[in-house]
Amino acid sequence: MKILVCIKQVPDTTEIRIDPVTKTLVREGVPSIMNPDDKGGLELALQLKDKFGAEVTVITMGPPQADVMLREAFAMGADRAILLTDRKFAGADTLATSYALAGAARTLDWDLIITGRQAIDGDTAQVGPEMAEHLGLPQVSYVAGLEYDGKSFTIKKQTEDGYQILQFEGKGLLTVLASAFKSRYMTVGGIVDAYNKEVEIWAADKIDFDESRLGLKGSPTKVVKSFAKELKQPGVIHEVDAEQAVELIVSKLKEKHII
Amino acid sequence: MDNTQYKNVFVFAEQRDGVVQSVALELIGKARDLAADLGEKVFAVLLGKGIAASAHRLIEYGADTVIVVDDNNLKDYITEQYTQAMYQVVVEYKPSILLFGATTIGRDLAPRIAARLGTGLTADCTKLEISEDTKEFQMTRPAFGGNLMATIMCPNHRPQMSTVRPGVMQKCAPDASRKGEIINFAPKFDSSKFSVKLIKTVKEEKASVDISEAKILVSGGRGVGCVAGFDKLRELAKVVGGEVSSSRAMVDAGNMPHDRQVGQTGKTVRPDVYFALGISGAIQHLAGMEESECIIAVNKDKFAPIFAVADLGIVCDLNTVVPLLTERLKKEMAK
Numbered sequence: 001m002k003i004l005v006c007i008k009q010v011p012d013t014t015e016i017r018i019d020p021v022t023k024t025l026v027r028e029g030v031p032s033i034m035n036p037d038d039k040g041g042l043e044l045a046l047q048l049k050d051k052f053g054a055e056v057t058v059i060t061m062g063p064p065q066a067d068v069m070l071r072e073a074f075a076m077g078a079d080r081a082i083l084l085t086d087r088k089f090a091g092a093d094t095l096a097t098s099y100a101l102a103g104a105a106r107t108l109d110w111d112l113i114i115t116g117r118q119a120i121d122g123d124t125a126q127v128g129p130e131m132a133e134h135l136g137l138p139q140v141s142y143v144a145g146l147e148y149d150g151k152s153f154t155i156k157k158q159t160e161d162g163y164q165i166l167q168f169e170g171k172g173l174l175t176v177l178a179s180a181f182k183s184r185y186m187t188v189g190g191i192v193d194a195y196n197k198e199v200e201i202w203a204a205d206k207i208d209f210d211e212s213r214l215g216l217k218g219s220p221t222k223v224v225k226s227f228a229k230e231l232k233q234p235g236v237i238h239e240v241d242a243e244q245a246v247e248l249i250v251s252k253l254k255e256k257h258i259i
Numbered sequence: 260m261d262n263t264q265y266k267n268v269f270v271f272a273e274q275r276d277g278v279v280q281s282v283a284l285e286l287i288g289k290a291r292d293l294a295a296d297l298g299e300k301v302f303a304v305l306l307g308k309g310i311a312a313s314a315h316r317l318i319e320y321g322a323d324t325v326i327v328v329d330d331n332n333l334k335d336y337i338t339e340q341y342t343q344a345m346y347q348v349v350v351e352y353k354p355s356i357l358l359f360g361a362t363t364i365g366r367d368l369a370p371r372i373a374a375r376l377g378t379g380l381t382a383d384c385t386k387l388e389i390s391e392d393t394k395e396f397q398m399t400r401p402a403f404g405g406n407l408m409a410t411i412m413c414p415n416h417r418p419q420m421s422t423v424r425p426g427v428m429q430k431c432a433p434d435a436s437r438k439g440e441i442i443n444f445a446p447k448f449d450s451s452k453f454s455v456k457l458i459k460t461v462k463e464e465k466a467s468v469d470i471s472e473a474k475i476l477v478s479g480g481r482g483v484g485c486v487a488g489f490d491k492l493r494e495l496a497k498v499v500g501g502e503v504s505s506s507r508a509m510v511d512a513g514n515m516p517h518d519r520q521v522g523q524t525g526k527t528v529r530p531d532v533y534f535a536l537g538i539s540g541a542i543q544h545l546a547g548m549e550e551s552e553c554i555i556a557v558n559k560d561k562f563a564p565i566f567a568v569a570d571l572g573i574v575c576d577l578n579t580v581v582p583l584l585t586e587r588l589k590k591e592m593a594k
Contacts, residue, residue, distance in 0.1 A: 162460070221381055238573050
């Protein structure tokens with residue numbers, strides 16, 4: 001079995017702050033991480049590698065700095081890593097991103113494509129399903145479990161009020177939940193390996209793209225403005241002991257006619 | 260692309276087991292505003308099997324026209340079947356705007372259709388509006404985990420597609436006397452593409468209400484610490500008739516199930532009272548709860564960002580406050 005895992009390097013959004021004066025994003029000092037759902041997807045691929053000897057290729061589209069994340073994937077156990085990097089890809093929305101990734105996927109050999117459900121910097125959950133559409137593949141999103149009997153995949157898909165069991169044979173694309181696949185740590189041997197292995201760098205001309213569909217040019221959606229969210233006016237803060245705290249809460253609940 | 264051929268505001272009227280989902284009615288409410296600003300109509304698209312009776316409900320809530328696709332292939336939601344049906348509706352009726360609920364179904368279906376149509380899709384919008392001067396459709400959404408808001412347009416492609424999370428838009432008051440048109444549409448299905456089979460659907464027993472429907476939420480974060488800590492919160496919730504929810508940290512740690520998570524990657528809630536107990540208030544959490552009517556925050560750290568949105572902020576250890584508060588409220592309720 002050959003598996004292609006799509007991963008993305010993202011800023012750790014829990015570490016992002018807004019500059020109170022300029023109202024812009026403070027990016028300095030914000031660590032870049034492998035997107036958590038993508039890491040869950042890589043974990044699923046590596047579990048299949050452990051069980052069935054699958055060959056795992058990771059691919060990302062991003063700036064040259066994404067090399068670090070691909071080496072982390074090597075250290076976890078990935079066999080091959082591809083970095084799609086070119087100014088022509090820049091400014092891509094989800095449709096242009098999925099077009100580029102699907103184009104790259106067409107030149108590779110795989111039985112299964114795995115992506116994370118969504119990336120924490122955009123939270124769109126679109127690139128996986130859009131790739132599946134470009135490639136004409138069946139998709140299952142929100143994957144929380146998977147079994148493979150040598151012929152068909154049986155998948156547990158999480159829903160709002162429970163789960164579904166879905167099944168398909170042949171090639172397909174899955175989008176995976178991080179919470180269902182707790183990722184393994186890098187091994188010492190893996191880390192050493194990670195710097196001996198080669199990350200393949202692919203520019204746009206490596207693939208027969210329709211360039212009008214790449215990057216900003218190929219993106220139907222345009223960001224026309226961005227701004228910091230106005231938070232509402234805070235109420236009063238009391239530093240009190242537990243008894244006083246209870247009094248304050250009870251009077252607030254009475255004021256709101258809850259009790 | 261000739262944009263002038265495309266008009267009217269369409270809503271994917273999501274149903275499950277024949278029940279129209281609340282988010283569909285909320286979207287129809289929003290679609291009414293947009294259609295009024297554009298001088299266009301609101302269409303609801305209802306896909307399923309044996310669902311035609313729900314069409315009137317969509318009209319009561321504000322749809323001018325309901326397109327019904329009643330077909331055995333659409334009995335249960337499966338990506339390809341629904342994509343084929345919805346795609347053909349769009350090609351036939353050419354909407355200018357197409358809205359989906361940002362549910363597990365909407366977020367699975369909408370990108371598939373957007374890619375098939377080659378158009379743009381904006382996820383999880385919190386504000387949809389028509390600009391006064393140019394009559395352009397503007398979609399605003401949080402980005403970077405809720406740290407920034409971005410306004411997005413889809414100027415040269417149609418339809419302009421967006422998803423909106425449940426609980427964000429407001430329903431219209433239903434009007435049983437409202438009149439509308441119902442159209443039955445029969446798409447042609449290509450069953451050779453139906454490769455995914457649904458084996459079974461399992462509903463997990465829930466003794467509790469969906470947190471986005473709860474009037475009172477008792478929400479715990481890192482300060483609660485462990486599974487046992489949540490038992491105390493459950494007791495408090497029981498006394499006030501509320502539900503227990505939590506921050507992402509507690510879900511990631513496995514202390515709470517995912518359907519209890521409030522925030523950017525969880526659910527958007529706006530209860531009458533939101534107790535934020537031991538929740539520091541990362542921006543992605545605030546994004547999911549700051550619209551609550553009244554926020555009561557208890558946290559040991561007086562610099563916790565949660566206090567910036569709290570109506571009542573208490574710097575104290577929740578583990579001492581919660582049991583006392585529960586006892587006190589029991590007495591209040593008994594009065």
